[in-house]
Amino acid sequence: MVKMRRKLTEDEKFMRSAIAEARKAEKIGEVPIGCVIVKDGKIIARGYNKRKKEGNTLSHAEIKAIDKACKKTGDWRLEGCSMYVTLEPCPMCAGALIQSRIDKVFIGCMNPKAGCAGSVLDMFSVDGFNHHPECVRGILQEECSDMLKEFFRELRKRLREEKASDGKEPQ
Amino acid sequence: MVKMRRKLTEDEKFMRSAIAEARKAEKIGEVPIGCVIVKDGKIIARGYNKRKKEGNTLSHAEIKAIDKACKKTGDWRLEGCSMYVTLEPCPMCAGALIQSRIDKVFIGCMNPKAGCAGSVLDMFSVDGFNHHPECVRGILQEECSDMLKEFFRELRKRLREEKASDGKEPQ
Numbered sequence: 260m261v262k263m264r265r266k267l268t269e270d271e272k273f274m275r276s277a278i279a280e281a282r283k284a285e286k287i288g289e290v291p292i293g294c295v296i297v298k299d300g301k302i303i304a305r306g307y308n309k310r311k312k313e314g315n316t317l318s319h320a321e322i323k324a325i326d327k328a329c330k331k332t333g334d335w336r337l338e339g340c341s342m343y344v345t346l347e348p349c350p351m352c353a354g355a356l357i358q359s360r361i362d363k364v365f366i367g368c369m370n371p372k373a374g375c376a377g378s379v380l381d382m383f384s385v386d387g388f389n390h391h392p393e394c395v396r397g398i399l400q401e402e403c404s405d406m407l408k409e410f411f412r413e414l415r416k417r418l419r420e421e422k423a424s425d426g427k428e429p430q
Numbered sequence: 431m432v433k434m435r436r437k438l439t440e441d442e443k444f445m446r447s448a449i450a451e452a453r454k455a456e457k458i459g460e461v462p463i464g465c466v467i468v469k470d471g472k473i474i475a476r477g478y479n480k481r482k483k484e485g486n487t488l489s490h491a492e493i494k495a496i497d498k499a500c501k502k503t504g505d506w507r508l509e510g511c512s513m514y515v516t517l518e519p520c521p522m523c524a525g526a527l528i529q530s531r532i533d534k535v536f537i538g539c540m541n542p543k544a545g546c547a548g549s550v551l552d553m554f555s556v557d558g559f560n561h562h563p564e565c566v567r568g569i570l571q572e573e574c575s576d577m578l579k580e581f582f583r584e585l586r587k588r589l590r591e592e593k594a595s596d597g598k599e600p601q
Contacts, residue, residue, distance in 0.1 A: 315500040316508065316530040322488065329486040337487065350525030350553060354546070358522045359487040372560070375525070379558035380551075382521060387550035389543075 270365055273297055273343040274398040277367065280307040280320060281345045281406060287312055291406050294320045294344035296328045296337065296361075303340070304328035320344065321352035325359055337361040345403040347374030347396075353382040356392055363393045367403025441536055444468055444514040445569040448538065451478040451491065452516045452577060458483055462581050465491045465515035467499045467508065467532075474511070475499035491515065492523035496530055508532040516574040518545030518567075524553040527563055534564045538574025 267275065273295055280293025284307040296304040306323030310316070321344055328337055337359040345367040348356060353375035356364055364383065366376060375382040376394050383394045438446065444466055451464025455478040467475040477494030481487070492515055499508055508530040516538040519527060524546035527535055535554065537547060546553045547565050554565045 310506050313500075314504045314506050316496050316506045316526060317488075317493065317500070318506070319529075325487050329484075329488070333485045335481050335485050335487045335489070349529060350556075350559065351522060351529045352525070354521030354523070354525040355487060358490075358520060373558075380553075380556060382551075385521075385551060387544075388521065 277343045277345050284308040292320045292346045294324050296324050298340045347376050349373050350375045360390050365398045366396045368400050448514045448516050455479040463491045463517045465495050467495050469511045518547050520544050521546045531561050536569045537567045539571050
């Protein structure tokens with residue numbers, strides 16, 4: 260049977276661009292996480308995880324993209340913008356999104372261990388903050404989730420192989 | 431009566447350096463917030479608020495200093511480091527401190543409106559996160575608090591004066 264491919268929605272198209280960013284991270288051995296920032300229907304900034312490569316706490320996909328978007332617009336406020344990100348943001352990135360006053364955040368898959376848009380915390384809904392980005396979860400969820408699972412499966416396999424070959428080396 | 435000056439503790443000395451950073455922000459018309467990162471008893475990075483000047487969400491004192499410390503050490507982990515910051519960190523900066531795995535955070539004064547080390551949230555104590563920086567509050571609290579109060583008093587005065595002089599201009 261031929262599997263029919265349904266047409267992607269606009270949100271899914273932007274998430275595909277975020278996935279393409281994540282693939283760039285994967286290529287350099289980083290955890291595949293990527294994002295794009297969209298304004299007036301156009302991507303104005305992209306980012307992918309480079310934490311290990313750059314040896315920098317701040318080199319998460321979202322921080323990279325926020326930095327670029329601010330430099331492009333010359334404004335610390337990203338009002339009128341949306342972010343599409345493959346994985347639920349960590350506390351730093353969720354905080355940066357609140358600080359940026361971004362309108363909307365579209366999330367691929369959730370991160371039960373550290374996510375701050377509903378998993379460990381729901382930072383976008385804290386009454387005390389002066390900004391609450393609208394949050395849409397589960398855009399191309401399976402694709403985003405499978406990409407991460409595959410990365411960690413390969414990583415574990417490589418580590419096992421390295422361990423096994425270490426054992427064979429002459430003492 | 432002569433007021434005796436007691437000797438500053440080491441923590442207070444580092445907070446004085448953070449206050450000196452905050453004064454740099456004040457000089458360029460930014461909200462006076464400053465910080466330093468200390469490792470092995472030495473300051474390895476400094477930062478002050480430049481959000482308006484740089485037009486960038488990320489230009490908070492703490493983010494600036496974390497960036498410099500990572501670049502200096504070449505490591506995204508700031509283990510063995512402490513931060514001294516004049517004002518309780520916002521959600522973004524508290525999140526970045528958690529992500530950096532920093533050991534300790536020393537805070538000058540609290541920020542009831544947006545602080546995330548006990549005010550709006552206590553992000554350093556969230557069970558679900560994999561790191562919990564130790565937090566010490568109230569180092570040179572009065573000095574840090576007065577500096578901010580004075581800044582906002584002057585700002586309000588200037589805005590009132592500008593409004594008044596606007597009213598006098600010919601229509």
